[in-house]
Amino acid sequence: MSGDIVTAAVLVIGDEILSGRTPDRNVNYIAAHCTRVGIRLQEVRVVGDAEAAIVEAVNALRERYTYLFTTGGIGPTHDDITADAIAKAMSVPIDHDPRAVELLHAFFARRGIEATPARMRMARIPRGAELIANTVSVAPGFLIGNVIVLAGVPDIMQVMLDDVTAKLRTGAKMLTATIQLFRPEGDVADIFATHQKKFPDVAMGSYPTFAEGRVSTQLVLRSTDSALLARAKDQLNDALRARGLL
Amino acid sequence: MSGDIVTAAVLVIGDEILSGRTPDRNVNYIAAHCTRVGIRLQEVRVVGDAEAAIVEAVNALRERYTYLFTTGGIGPTHDDITADAIAKAMSVPIDHDPRAVELLHAFFARRGIEATPARMRMARIPRGAELIANTVSVAPGFLIGNVIVLAGVPDIMQVMLDDVTAKLRTGAKMLTATIQLFRPEGDVADIFATHQKKFPDVAMGSYPTFAEGRVSTQLVLRSTDSALLARAKDQLNDALRARGLL
Structure with a gap:
């Protein structure tokens, strides 16, 4: 199941x-x-x-x-x-x-x-x-x-x-991959939107924080398919690196 | 208003x-x-x-x-x-x-x-x-x-x-009175239910806590009418004291 x-x-x-x-x-x-x-x-x-x-x-x-x-x-x-x-x-x-x-x-x-x-x-x-x-x-x-x-x-x-x-039916576990950037989310929004289109079956969310005066953004990818998730994370890492964002 | x-x-x-x-x-x-x-x-x-x-x-x-x-x-x-x-x-x-x-x-x-x-x-x-x-x-x-x-x-x-x-309409402010007891809420539930019937227009809730190994209960009374609220609180205090609970 x-x-x-x-x-x-x-x-x-x-x-x-x-x-x-x-x-x-x-x-x-x-x-x-x-x-x-x-x-x-x-x-x-x-x-x-x-x-x-x-x-x-x-x-x-x-x-x-x-x-x-x-x-x-x-x-x-x-x-x-x-x-x-x-x-x-x-x-x-x-x-x-x-x-x-x-x-x-x-x-x-x-x-x-x-x-x-x-x-x-x-x-x-x-x-x-x-x-x-x-x-x-x-x-x-x-x-x-x-x-x-x-x-x-x-x-x-x-x-x-x-x-x-123990009495409940459970389904596929949602897996998560996170990339943290010390950048405001506006810097990565375009790349991230393009990446979401490329991987429509991976849910992607961006979460900004302003903790301790330092802007950071967590890009979170979620899927039940570990291979797909790893591929999506690797390619996002590559895209961010290619633009000097990581 | x-x-x-x-x-x-x-x-x-x-x-x-x-x-x-x-x-x-x-x-x-x-x-x-x-x-x-x-x-x-x-x-x-x-x-x-x-x-x-x-x-x-x-x-x-x-x-x-x-x-x-x-x-x-x-x-x-x-x-x-x-x-x-x-x-x-x-x-x-x-x-x-x-x-x-x-x-x-x-x-x-x-x-x-x-x-x-x-x-x-x-x-x-x-x-x-x-x-x-x-x-x-x-x-x-x-x-x-x-x-x-x-x-x-x-x-x-x-x-x-x-x-x-500042742009919103606001109404009557809800006022709160609280009585704290170092008793489990089961000890006061009957008195409290009777009191609620006596003051149907005062909302009454009971909130147990087990903080630091000590059982306590907060009895919270809420109304927009300060005089009614004071009366309800005083009479509840009296009822609890009469039963040795306060």
């Missing part, structure tokens, strides 16, 4: 991201993880803790991509409405899941924590979902259809992502 | 964000800025450097919110297609804008930089747009209809955002 294209979207759920109170710390992690395992992240959305917005985004994204990862909104407080919104989006019932109840009861008993109704909300899982292990704080994520529901707290999200990845 | 609700979305444009190569550094900045000036950020999307994806997102978001901010894709290289995609989305012509051409020519002349066709692509501006000043590297952003097109490089994005904000 390594020639397959497997796509994904991420839906970040949380008022705190939209208000600017909290910077998202999950998108870049999931993006890099997807690239590493052979899943192409195609879109990200962020919506607030509002059922209608979550339902609409879940349905738009799960239909369009192989997988949809969500982060946030699966804790014990009243603003944690992700599990219920996912159930609504997918038209399945939701209730306390016996497997999740058992996990939470055992964890709470060991720690002497009271199993309040609010805490037991974290055992609400849409019917038909597989649980995703949370080795940090036990309350599970879940996988239902092609939707993967992860915590918003980065440490917990990351262990859940590791757990679920 | 201070009672008005003014909404916004952000569209981040760039393959490098989706591949995980580059973490976005603009969304949180724009989100906090919007909150500060009285604009409510309601949605964020990230799409790649693909015309169809940009056009679709621009049209979905500009119709739904008061303003749409975009970041990225306005540089000199072939993968910078934002200005053309915006023109296409809004069905207006695009060409080299005489105002932008003049700015770039003057800047390039001062610095002894050649005005290559690639560099002059940065003067392509959809017809009818107002320019947004770029005091860092001159190539302007623009405002057309309710769409605000900003650079992706954070330093440049930030000066453009400052420049354009």
Whole structure:
């Protein structure tokens, strides 16, 4: 299956991201993880803790991509409405899941924590979902259809992502070659555009930085075909050298 | 106009964000800025450097919110297609804008930089747009209809955002009150849910952290009405104290 294209979207759920109170710390992690395992992240959305917005985004994204990862909104407080919104989006019932109840009861008993109704909300899982292990704080994520529901707290999200990845289909890995120039990107834009036309199947992007007062540009080439990528990089190097740019 | 609700979305444009190569550094900045000036950020999307994806997102978001901010894709290289995609989305012509051409020519002349066709692509501006000043590297952003097109490089994005904000309508400022507890959020979830029912017009969120091995929870209350917010905060403090949680 390594020639397959497997796509994904991420839906970040949380008022705190939209208000600017909290910077998202999950998108870049999931993006890099997807690239590493052979899943192409195609879109990200962020919506607030509002059922209608979550339902609409879940349905738009799960239909369009192989997988949809969500982060946030699966804790014990009243603003944690992700599990219920996912159930609504997918038209399945939701209730306390016996497997999740058992996990939470055992964890709470060991720690002497009271199993309040609010805490037991974290055992609400849409019917038909597989649980995703949370080795940090036990309350599970879940996988239902092609939707993967992860915590918003980065440490917990990351262990859940590791757990679920073994269950996912992955495709050809996107490989990257980078050429760094200490030049503004305007100096190489014409050569780079010509090179893109010559290698239409290699995705090419140019990224300027102005770090420490020094202008530099990274030319990034991406393809799943390592031989093609090497050829494209070599020829770009040659073209840049011929113009004295490298 | 201070009672008005003014909404916004952000569209981040760039393959490098989706591949995980580059973490976005603009969304949180724009989100906090919007909150500060009285604009409510309601949605964020990230799409790649693909015309169809940009056009679709621009049209979905500009119709739904008061303003749409975009970041990225306005540089000199072939993968910078934002200005053309915006023109296409809004069905207006695009060409080299005489105002932008003049700015770039003057800047390039001062610095002894050649005005290559690639560099002059940065003067392509959809017809009818107002320019947004770029005091860092001159190539302007623009405002057309309710769409605000900003650079992706954070330093440049930030000066453009400052420049354009004076031209935007803003509404009532969202105020925030925070109560921090050194307790897991499960301990306060029931009280907090009851409190939310008592103050349905105050948005309430609970944010757990596990920093430095210490569990803490921030209870955040948000409203545009300072008196209501103060009352909600005081009564929540009282309720937490009565249960020995504060």
